[in-house]
Amino acid sequence: MATTETTPETPSENGRAALEVRDLRVGYGKAVALNLAGQALTVPAGGVTLLLGANGAGKSSLVNAAYGAVRGTGVVLLDGADVSAASAVERARRGMALVPQGRQLFPRMTVRENLQVMAELLGLPDEAVDRGIERFEPLRRGVRKSAGVLSGGEQQMLAISRALLGEPRVLLLDELSTGLAPVIVGELLDLLTGLAEDGVAALLTSPTSTRLLRRVDRGYVLVRGGVHAGPLAPDDLDAAYAEALGSVRRDVRDGSAAGHRA
Numbered sequence: 677m678a679t680t681e682t683t684p685e686t687p688s689e690n691g692r693a694a695l696e697v698r699d700l701r702v703g704y705g706k707a708v709a710l711n712l713a714g715q716a717l718t719v720p721a722g723g724v725t726l727l728l729g730a731n732g733a734g735k736s737s738l739v740n741a742a743y744g745a746v747r748g749t750g751v752v753l754l755d756g757a758d759v760s761a762a763s764a765v766e767r768a769r770r771g772m773a774l775v776p777q778g779r780q781l782f783p784r785m786t787v788r789e790n791l792q793v794m795a796e797l798l799g800l801p802d803e804a805v806d807r808g809i810e811r812f813e814p815l816r817r818g819v820r821k822s823a824g825v826l827s828g829g830e831q832q833m834l835a836i837s838r839a840l841l842g843e844p845r846v847l848l849l850d851e852l853s854t855g856l857a858p859v860i861v862g863e864l865l866d867l868l869t870g871l872a873e874d875g876v877a878a879l880l881t882s883p884t885s886t887r888l889l890r891r892v893d894r895g896y897v898l899v900r901g902g903v904h905a906g907p908l909a910p911d912d913l914d915a916a917y918a919e920a921l922g923s924v925r926r927d928v929r930d931g932s933a934a935g936h937r938a
């Protein structure tokens with residue numbers, strides 16, 4: 677397994693990482709989902725970092741543990757400050773936001789009510805909710821609709837708008853593009869690029885690199901809960917991911933190490 681932080685940092689990384697996770701470990705019962713023992717992953721301000729990994733590689737566990745939504749051990753640094761012991765709400769108040777896999781909206785609540793829940797958690801005024809609604813035209817048109825009746829793309833817009841309510845400096849997006857039409861994915865990636873230009877540090881997870889590689893600044897490959905390679909330039913990610921998947925297939929064929937790293 678390649679060690680982390682072996683390649684030069686890309687030009688978009690002006691200085692210190694906005695988010696750094698180190699030695700992060702997440703388990704569910706006895707199963708180890710993520711084990712970054714001796715490894716680190718950084719997300720610089722002003723750029724989009726891609727976290728590539730097959731289903732079950734541990735992507736969700738990593739972003740959820742970074743956000744504090746699942747319990748993990750290890751170190752999480754937000755703008756250099758240790759937030760490892762902070763709750764998810766505290767991390768959100770300090771500038772971190774998550775667009776979770778599956779969006780996790782309240783389906784019976786309206787668009788506005790979904791945003792109000794987060795605004796209240798963060799102690800934000802009604803104007804923040806208004807701005808959240810205005811961020812995407814479909815949300816403005818469907819503001820009184822229940823979240824559950826929105827299309828997949830509209831639900832993702834609502835989840836992103838909710839994440840952006842507190843104007844985060846670090847934005848985690850877990851499988852942003854799954855199940856969405858390419859045109860919607862393109863629009864959401866445009867938004868992400870704009871946020872990065874404004875200095876936001878974005879971490880995007882995906883099981884596939886297609887469509888995304890031209891839009892990210894750097895990335896990591898995650899295999900069986902550990903960083904296999906990274907940070908890498910976009911041009912090098914596909915080959916590293918193909919190599920990683922090949923090694924997993926070889927392990928499975930040989931009957932060894934098919935499970936997670938212990």
Ligand SMILES: Nc1ncnc2c1ncn2[C@@H]1O[C@H](COP(=O)(O)OP(=O)(O)OP(=O)(O)O)[C@@H](O)[C@H]1O
Pocket residue numbers: 704707708709710729730731732733734735736737738777883
């Ligand atoms: N709540 C849970 N309870 C038990 N095991 C879990 C739980 N959540 C995840 N796992 C297991 O942990 C491992 C990593 O899962 P995780 O969801 O973090 O991976 P992932 O890369 O995000 O995969 P996917 O793309 O399928 O969401 C998998 O083996 C998964 O089955």
